[in-house]
Structure formats: structure tokens, C-alpha cells
Amino acid sequence: MRAAVIEATNQLLQDQGLTGLTVSEVARRAQVNETSIYRRWGTRENLIIDALLADAAEQLPVPDSGTLRGDLIAYSTALARYLTSPAGNALDRALASAGDDPATQRLRDQYWDARYAQSGQIATRAIERGELPDTTDPRFVLEMLVAPLHFRIVLTREPLEPDMPARIVDALLHGLVTAVDPRNRDG
Amino acid sequence: MRAAVIEATNQLLQDQGLTGLTVSEVARRAQVNETSIYRRWGTRENLIIDALLADAAEQLPVPDSGTLRGDLIAYSTALARYLTSPAGNALDRALASAGDDPATQRLRDQYWDARYAQSGQIATRAIERGELPDTTDPRFVLEMLVAPLHFRIVLTREPLEPDMPARIVDALLHGLVTAVDPRNRDG
Incomplete structure (x- = not known):
């Protein structure tokens, strides 16, 4: 689940920018439950940081x-x-x-x-x-x-x-x- | 006239950003004719560059x-x-x-x-x-x-x-x- 959510988040960050990104749209794209994302990451902010860092660490x-x-x-x-x-x-x-x-x-x-x-x-x-x-x-x-x-x-x-x-x-x-x-x- | 137009342009750049600025709004704020601005600066771009450089040169x-x-x-x-x-x-x-x-x-x-x-x-x-x-x-x-x-x-x-x-x-x-x-x- 983590990989799909992180990938969807980075994709949305590129498409819509930092302020435009919503957790519900990430959930839709990653085909997971919105509540599962909140259960794992707690907040929208934690999710975004995790996604940005995952991308930077890889690149x-x-x-x-x-x-x-x-x-x-x-x-x-x-x-x-x-x-x-x-x-x-x-x-x-x-x-x-x-x-x-x-x-x-x-x-x-x-x-x-x-x-x-x-x-x-x-x-x-x-x-x-x-x-x-x-x-x-x-x-x-x-x-x-x-x-x-x-x-x-x-x-x-x-x-x-x-x-x-x-x-x-x-x-x-x-x-x-x-x-x-x-x-x-x-x- | 130049000083009033430059000042209005810099004010609008701060308020609305580079892409939001229009010559007609500059003319309205500086209380000059829009055609006078085009006669003097030629294009919107020249006006913006002149205003940005005037501000930078001063500061x-x-x-x-x-x-x-x-x-x-x-x-x-x-x-x-x-x-x-x-x-x-x-x-x-x-x-x-x-x-x-x-x-x-x-x-x-x-x-x-x-x-x-x-x-x-x-x-x-x-x-x-x-x-x-x-x-x-x-x-x-x-x-x-x-x-x-x-x-x-x-x-x-x-x-x-x-x-x-x-x-x-x-x-x-x-x-x-x-x-x-x-x-x-x-x-």
C-alpha cells in the first residue's frame, strides 16, 4: 500500500502543487481507503513530507x-x-x-x-x-x-x-x- | 508621468504578480491614458522590465x-x-x-x-x-x-x-x- 500512496502523492504534487493536493484524491488514485491513509500517516502534511523525501532519497x-x-x-x-x-x-x-x-x-x-x-x-x-x-x-x-x-x-x-x-x-x-x-x- | 506609471506598476506587481498585471490597470492607478503608456514603453513587457529595474536600482x-x-x-x-x-x-x-x-x-x-x-x-x-x-x-x-x-x-x-x-x-x-x-x- 505504501508505494502506491507515495507514488500517487508525488504524481499529484507535480500536477497540482503543494496546496492543491487532497488526501481524498490521493486515495482515489492509489485505490485505497482515505481512512487507511490517515491511519498510517496521521495527517496530510506527514504524507506529503514522506512522499517528497521518498522521491528525493531515490533521486x-x-x-x-x-x-x-x-x-x-x-x-x-x-x-x-x-x-x-x-x-x-x-x-x-x-x-x-x-x-x-x-x-x-x-x-x-x-x-x-x-x-x-x-x-x-x-x-x-x-x-x-x-x-x-x-x-x-x-x-x-x-x-x-x-x-x-x-x-x-x-x-x-x-x-x-x-x-x-x-x-x-x-x-x-x-x-x-x-x-x-x-x-x-x-x- | 514616468514616475507615476513606474510606481503603479511596481505596486501592481506586488499585489497581483507578474502574469496578473495589465496595462489598463496600471493606467487607471497612475491616472494616465493607456495609449500614453504604449506610446512611451511600446509593450507591457518593456514597462514591467523598466519598473522592476527602477526598483532594483533604487534599492x-x-x-x-x-x-x-x-x-x-x-x-x-x-x-x-x-x-x-x-x-x-x-x-x-x-x-x-x-x-x-x-x-x-x-x-x-x-x-x-x-x-x-x-x-x-x-x-x-x-x-x-x-x-x-x-x-x-x-x-x-x-x-x-x-x-x-x-x-x-x-x-x-x-x-x-x-x-x-x-x-x-x-x-x-x-x-x-x-x-x-x-x-x-x-x-
């Missing part, structure tokens, strides 16, 4: 390549692919268009907290390996990584070039002032 | 403090203030919610091109002063700077902390791997 596994740079590039490349797919694109726009009422904001907070908890492991492992200072805030690292991709998808709607993940990662890791090969700096 | 003057770090912090601090004001917040959400039809996308492209042309001067001057490698893409620098602010405003809706501009700028300039004071690194 965005947390890489573990052994290096920070490798993990950041793998993660942002997968994110770029997800955000340019119809499903990922629709979910991002649904989150951007939804209102500020307390229930929606609680859902939004829970969604991003869970996403950062997953993806933040990339930074946490890098700190443990000594690749990042132990004062680093994992959430900030991931925020700086993903923000330019979401910014293009939602606001400027510019295409995400294939080299964009690597450009972002190299700027973030080593800084813009050292972006050039040191051997060429005085050349 | 977001390009700083010239003499250092790249000073300029980036001044600009992102002003942007954070603008995006958390009712006007800036509404404009960002209107841009995020508007569709992908060719006319809207042309408007969006022109708006961001003009914004980057203005703010990109910060990076261009830094290249001239030798603070950035001459291979630096000014638009990329500004995109990395502003994306985390817009990302919070439109997607996560997290508050922008007062120290967020400086955190972003220092990470961007020197990189996350050197974010800690070198004297403490082996301590």
Missing part, C-alpha cells in the same frame, strides 16, 4: 566517493539532473509557489531539515577526514552548493550547464581568489 | 568601497534587506511563480541580464585591481553571492541572519577548506 542518494570534492560534484550533478527532470522541476516550483501558512511552513521546514540531514553527511565525513575545518557547519556547505542550482531552476530559469557542478565546487572549496592556476598568476 | 545601488570583500558584503547586505522587505519579497515570488511562456521568459532574461550587468561591475573592478584572476566570470561571482539569499527567500523561507552576507563572502573568496584561522588548524 539523490548521498555519495561516498572518499573525497569531499568527489562527493560534492556527484551530489550536485545528481541534483542538477533531478531539478531538470519534470518531477524534480515541478516539486521545486510547488515548494516555491506554496504559501506561508503555518502548516505549509512546518512541512517545508521538515522537508529541508531532512534533506540537509541526509546531504550534510558529505560535509560531516569530510570534517572527520580532516578535509574541512572542524568548525565547519555542514548545512552551510550544502546550502552554498545547492543554492545556485535551485536559483536557476526557480528564478532565472537559465539552463544548468554540464560543467556547472564542478565550477561551483571548485569555487566553494578553494575560493574565487585562487581560482586560477598559481603557475599562471604572474604570467 | 540596490552598486557599491564601490575600494575592496572586493567590502563591495560584496555591502551588496549582499543591501540585497538581504531588499528581499526581506514586502516589495522585494513580492517581486522575487512573482518572478518565481510566473510561467515559462516566451514573453515572460524574455522579460525574465532581460531583467536578470540587466541586474548582472549592474552588479557584475563589482567583480569587473576587482579583476582590474588584481583582486580576482582575469579569467574570472563576473556573472558567476555574483550568482554565487546572491543565490543563497534568493534560495532562502523563495524555497526554504529560512530567515536571513545578519552575519549571512559575511559568511557567504568569506566562503566564496577564500574557500571552505581555508575557512579556519591557519594558526588554529593544528591546535
Whole structure:
């Protein structure tokens, strides 16, 4: 039952956005009883969070390549692919268009907290390996990584070039002032 | 006449969003003839771009403090203030919610091109002063700077902390791997 309900929910989120989705319509599409959904998930909000996270977890596994740079590039490349797919694109726009009422904001907070908890492991492992200072805030690292991709998808709607993940990662890791090969700096 | 029309347009953009705005409603609010607006601006799109840019130029003057770090912090601090004001917040959400039809996308492209042309001067001057490698893409620098602010405003809706501009700028300039004071690194 869970898989069918989650799939129906993600389908409806893409079609109708965050605020338009109703549990009765999910029940109809998944061919289950509405009361069964409430029994399992409790609230509409819990169902939506579970569906959004299931989709993100499937599309965005947390890489573990052994290096920070490798993990950041793998993660942002997968994110770029997800955000340019119809499903990922629709979910991002649904989150951007939804209102500020307390229930929606609680859902939004829970969604991003869970996403950062997953993806933040990339930074946490890098700190443990000594690749990042132990004062680093994992959430900030991931925020700086993903923000330019979401910014293009939602606001400027510019295409995400294939080299964009690597450009972002190299700027973030080593800084813009050292972006050039040191051997060429005085050349 | 221009000031009244621009003000009415920005007011309507905040109230009704990008797609809801009509020239006849602008004319009514500004108490001018609809034909006068078309004579001056040609199209609805040109009027909207002019209004959005007038607002951004007023709220977001390009700083010239003499250092790249000073300029980036001044600009992102002003942007954070603008995006958390009712006007800036509404404009960002209107841009995020508007569709992908060719006319809207042309408007969006022109708006961001003009914004980057203005703010990109910060990076261009830094290249001239030798603070950035001459291979630096000014638009990329500004995109990395502003994306985390817009990302919070439109997607996560997290508050922008007062120290967020400086955190972003220092990470961007020197990189996350050197974010800690070198004297403490082996301590």
C-alpha cells in the first residue's frame, strides 16, 4: 500500500502543487481507503513530507566517493539532473509557489531539515577526514552548493550547464581568489 | 508621468504578480491614458522590465568601497534587506511563480541580464585591481553571492541572519577548506 500512496502523492504534487493536493484524491488514485491513509500517516502534511523525501532519497542518494570534492560534484550533478527532470522541476516550483501558512511552513521546514540531514553527511565525513575545518557547519556547505542550482531552476530559469557542478565546487572549496592556476598568476 | 506609471506598476506587481498585471490597470492607478503608456514603453513587457529595474536600482545601488570583500558584503547586505522587505519579497515570488511562456521568459532574461550587468561591475573592478584572476566570470561571482539569499527567500523561507552576507563572502573568496584561522588548524 505504501508505494502506491507515495507514488500517487508525488504524481499529484507535480500536477497540482503543494496546496492543491487532497488526501481524498490521493486515495482515489492509489485505490485505497482515505481512512487507511490517515491511519498510517496521521495527517496530510506527514504524507506529503514522506512522499517528497521518498522521491528525493531515490533521486539523490548521498555519495561516498572518499573525497569531499568527489562527493560534492556527484551530489550536485545528481541534483542538477533531478531539478531538470519534470518531477524534480515541478516539486521545486510547488515548494516555491506554496504559501506561508503555518502548516505549509512546518512541512517545508521538515522537508529541508531532512534533506540537509541526509546531504550534510558529505560535509560531516569530510570534517572527520580532516578535509574541512572542524568548525565547519555542514548545512552551510550544502546550502552554498545547492543554492545556485535551485536559483536557476526557480528564478532565472537559465539552463544548468554540464560543467556547472564542478565550477561551483571548485569555487566553494578553494575560493574565487585562487581560482586560477598559481603557475599562471604572474604570467 | 514616468514616475507615476513606474510606481503603479511596481505596486501592481506586488499585489497581483507578474502574469496578473495589465496595462489598463496600471493606467487607471497612475491616472494616465493607456495609449500614453504604449506610446512611451511600446509593450507591457518593456514597462514591467523598466519598473522592476527602477526598483532594483533604487534599492540596490552598486557599491564601490575600494575592496572586493567590502563591495560584496555591502551588496549582499543591501540585497538581504531588499528581499526581506514586502516589495522585494513580492517581486522575487512573482518572478518565481510566473510561467515559462516566451514573453515572460524574455522579460525574465532581460531583467536578470540587466541586474548582472549592474552588479557584475563589482567583480569587473576587482579583476582590474588584481583582486580576482582575469579569467574570472563576473556573472558567476555574483550568482554565487546572491543565490543563497534568493534560495532562502523563495524555497526554504529560512530567515536571513545578519552575519549571512559575511559568511557567504568569506566562503566564496577564500574557500571552505581555508575557512579556519591557519594558526588554529593544528591546535
